[in-house]
Amino acid sequence: MTRYGMVIDLGRCIGCGACVLACKATNGTPPGVWWGKIQMGERGSYPFTARTFLPTLCMHCKNPPCEEVCPTGATQKRPDGIVTVDYDKCIGCRYCETACPYGARTFVDEIRPVNPEFGFNPYEQLMYAKHQVGVEEKCNFCVERVEQGEEPACVKTCNSYARFFGDLDDPTSEVSQLIVQRQGYQLHPELGTEPSVYYLKPFGNTGIPKKELNPPMMLARTKDPEKVAMRKKDKGPVEC
Numbered sequence: 001m002t003r004y005g006m007v008i009d010l011g012r013c014i015g016c017g018a019c020v021l022a023c024k025a026t027n028g029t030p031p032g033v034w035w036g037k038i039q040m041g042e043r044g045s046y047p048f049t050a051r052t053f054l055p056t057l058c059m060h061c062k063n064p065p066c067e068e069v070c071p072t073g074a075t076q077k078r079p080d081g082i083v084t085v086d087y088d089k090c091i092g093c094r095y096c097e098t099a100c101p102y103g104a105r106t107f108v109d110e111i112r113p114v115n116p117e118f119g120f121n122p123y124e125q126l127m128y129a130k131h132q133v134g135v136e137e138k139c140n141f142c143v144e145r146v147e148q149g150e151e152p153a154c155v156k157t158c159n160s161y162a163r164f165f166g167d168l169d170d171p172t173s174e175v176s177q178l179i180v181q182r183q184g185y186q187l188h189p190e191l192g193t194e195p196s197v198y199y200l201k202p203f204g205n206t207g208i209p210k211k212e213l214n215p216p217m218m219l220a221r222t223k224d225p226e227k228v229a230m231r232k233k234d235k236g237p238v239e240c
Contacts, residue, residue, distance in 0.1 A: 011202030028127020062194030
C-alpha cells in the first residue's frame, strides 16, 4: 500500500518562499491562511553566522493526534497516508489545532479580499468558494494533483530542488533512499506521531562523504536522461 511522504533537503533550501506562494496560489487560501510556512533563524556567532530555513507544513502523521481528538470525524487519514479535513463536518472546535504539535493548522475566522477597496477579484471569487469560515484548514499534499499523478505544488515549484515526494513504503523510491542515505529525520519523533515529512541535514553535518551518496538521488524530479546528465555536471547540493 502506498504511503505518501515528503523529504526536504535543508542543505538546498534557500528560504525563497516559492513553495509557500505556490501552495497559496494553487489552493487559493484566504488572507491570513497559510498551509505552508518557513521558519527562519540564525546559527553561529558573529562574524561566522549563517541563516537557517525550516519549511514546515502538515506532517501527515502515521499516528495523527488531530484525528484522535476530532469529535465529528472531520479529520481523517486516508489509506495512502494523506490526512484530510472535511469542511462540512468540521464544527470549528479547534481541538485539532491544539493537539497538533507542529502548528500546522489555521482557523479560518473570515474570508476577505486582499484589497477590500476593490472587492473580490475573479481569482478570489473562484478559489475562495472552496473555503469556509469557522473551520480548520491545513496542507493536504495537494491531494487533487496527487490523484492526477502530479507532485504537490510546493515540490513542483521549488527552484533549488529541495523537496521530494513519493512512497515511503517503497524502499526503492527516491524519498526512501534519500532518508536512508542522508540520515533523514522527523520533527519531534519522541511524540510517537510518526510524521511523513522528513528532513535532510546539509552535507556538512551528516559525516557522510559525497562519494558514498548516490548522485542520481540528489537530482531533482526529471527522468529525462539528457537533463539528468546535465545536472550531474552541476556542483550538487548546496553545502553549509
